[in-house]
Amino acid sequence: MTFIPNWEEFEKSAEMLYLRDPINTRYSMKYSHSKGVFLVKITDNKKCLQYKTEVQQDVRKIDKFISNLIRHMASDDN
Numbered sequence: 001m002t003f004i005p006n007w008e009e010f011e012k013s014a015e016m017l018y019l020r021d022p023i024n025t026r027y028s029m030k031y032s033h034s035k036g037v038f039l040v041k042i043t044d045n046k047k048c049l050q051y052k053t054e055v056q057q058d059v060r061k062i063d064k065f066i067s068n069l070i071r072h073m074a075s076d077d078n
Contacts (some may be wrong), residue, residue, distance in 0.1 A: 003050045007058055010051040011065055014042045018069060027069065029062070034059060038062070 004010040018025045027042040038059050039052045053059065 002048065003052065007051065007053070007061055009059075010040075010049060012051055014065070014069075017042060017047060018072065019042055020044065021046075022073070028067070029066070040066075 003056060014027075021044045025042065027040065027045045030039045030041075031037070032039070032051065036054050037052050038054070040062055041048060041050045043049070051062075053062075
């Protein structure tokens with residue numbers, strides 16, 4: 001599992017991961033209240049990317065990215 005420290009790099013890598021294998025790609029999000037950490041993980045069973053943050057603005061970026069990802073998943077382009 002690879003932690004990516006930069007949001008822009010994670011977003012680009014995660015999108016490429018999804019576009020390569022949209023059927024097998026999945027994501028998960030986890031919030032640890034005790035640590036104050038928000039974790040996003042995306043995998044295609046071969047490669048796993050992770051990003052964690054404590055910054056509120058990054059959570060908004062993650063929300064926007066996940067919305068776009070779900071839009072891709074729901075489209076008929078697959």
